[in-house]
Amino acid sequence: MDERGRAIEELYRRRHGAFWNVVSTVTRDRDAAQDVVQEAFARAFTRRRQLRDPAALEPWVWRIALRIAHERTGARAVPLEDALDLALPRPERDPDLGAALRALSPRRRLVVFLRYFADLSYGEIAAALEVAEGTVAATLSQAQAELLAHLTREEAPT
Amino acid sequence: MTDPLAARFDALVEPAPPPDWLDVRRRARRSRRPLLLAAAALLLLVAVPVAIAVRSGALPWNGADAAPRAVVERFAAHDRAFAEFTRRQTGRPVEFGILASQARSFPLGGGSVAYIAPTRSGGFFAFLENPRDPFGSIDYRFPSDRPAPAVASLLHGRATGGSWVNGHVLGPPASTVEIVLDDGSTLKPPVTWIGPPIDAGLYYAHVAQGRHVVAVVLRDADGKELARDGHLGAAYGAMQKAKAGALPAAPGSGAPEPGTMVVPGG
Secondary structure: OOHHHHHHHHHHHHHHHHHHHHHHHHHOOHHHHHHHHHHHHHHHHHOHHHOOOHHHHHHHHHHHHHHHHHHHHOOOOOOHHHHOOOOOOOHHHOHHHHHHHHHOOHHHHHHHHHHHOOOOOHHHHHHHHOOOHHHHHHHHHHHHHHHHHHHHHHHOOO | OOOHHHHHHHOOOOOOOOOOHHHHHHHHHHHHHHHHHHHHHHHHHHHOOOOOOOOOOOEOOOOOEEOOHHHHHHHHHHHHHHHHHHHHHHOOOOOOOEOHHHOEEEEEEOOEEEEEEEEOOOOEEEEEEOOOOOOOEEEEEOHHHOOOOEEEEEEEOOOOOOEEEEEEEOOOOOOEEEEEEOOOOEEOOOOEEEOOOOOEEEEEEEEOOOOOEEEEEEEOOOOOEEEEEOOHHHHHHHHHHOOHHHOOOOOOOOOOOHHHOEOOOO
16 A cells, blocks of 8 residues: 555544544434445545645545535535535434534534534644635634524523 | 533544444445446457446446435435334334435436435335336345345336336346236336445336236346246235225325335245
8 A cells, every 4th residue: 555545544543533423413324424434535545646735635535525425415506515414413412502503504513513523623624625724713713602602592591 | 721612512422433444445446446347348349349248237336326315305204104113013113224315316217216225234225216106116125135036016006007016136147027917918127237235136117007917037148037926916916905095105205104015025
C-alpha cells in the first residue's frame, strides 16, 4: 500500500467513531451510517491520487462522506450544506437540545455537529465544507448563541 | 472558559460499531471492478469476437440510484407494519430488518422500476412499481431462501384486473423463467439480474383476467427444467377468496396488510 493509502487507513482507524456519529445525524440509522462511512473511505481509498493536498485528507474524506449521505437522502438538487437534514439520532436522550437543534438552519446544524461530534477545528470544518474559516467561526458563533438562548428559555423555571 | 454545550454533546456520543478496514478495502476493489471489467470486455470484443451472454446485463448495486425518499419511507413503514402484524398474530414481532435507507432503484423495462433494499440478515426486499398498477408487488428473500431457485408472489392487479406474478431467481446464470397458465400457454418474462450483494434476478408478468397460473418453471440456458413451483393454484384460490377491497396496501400507504400477500411455498 502506498503512503496515501496508509494515511487513509490510519485516519479510518483513528476517526471511524467520529465519522459514524456525525453521519448518524444524517441517516438516523446505525447500520446506514456504518454503510456510508465504509463507502466513503472506500471511495477515498480508490480516488486517493486525486487528492491534491495530502494535508487536507480528513476534510476531503468528510466531504465524501457527507456527499454520500446526501445522495442517500435523494435531495440532490439542493446544495449540500443547505439540504442535509441532521438531527440527533436519539433525541429522547436530550429533548431540549434536540428541539434547539431543529430550530437551527441546516447549515448551522451541520457546523455544530462537525464541531461537537467530530471535534473538528474551524480550519478542518472550513476545508470540509469548502468555505472560509471566518465563515465557520461566524456560523458556529451564531449557532451557539441560538442554541444557548433556546436552551435557557426551555430550561428556565416557570 | 468551558463550552457549556460541549459536555451536553459529549453525553450523546454513541459507541460506534467496530471499524472494519477489510470491508473498506473490499468495497474499494469492487468500485474499481466495473472499470476493469469494461476494459476486459472491450479487449475480448476486439480480440475474440465471442458472444458474452452470461449475466452480461447484471445491474451493479453500487452504480444504482438511491431510491426516492418516499420509497425509503414505505420500506421502513412496511417493516414496522409487518412487525406489528406478526406481534398481533403470534405474540412475537418478526421484523424483516429492511435497511430502508439503503434502498436503490433499478429499471426493469416497460416503464417498471424495482426498488430494492437489503436486509440485516443478508436477504433483500424488493418492491415493484409499474405504470399500469401504481404499486405492483412485493418480493422478499430471507437468507435461508438462498438455495431456492425461484420464489413468486402473487397479487391482484388493482388497476388492471387480472393478476401480477413476480419473484426472484437465485438459479444459475442465464436461467430463464417460464410461467405456465391454465390454458396451457406460457409467459416468458425477462429476468433482470442485480449484482452483489443482491445476486438475484427479478421477474414480473401480468396475467390477464380469467387466466390462472399453474406453475412457475425455472430453466437453464439450454431449456432444461431446474425447478418448478406448483403452489400457485392454491394461492390463486386463496386470492380469489379475498375481497377486492382487502387487497394488500402499498407499503406505507395507510395500513399495510402484509398478511394478504401470497407467497407460494414461502
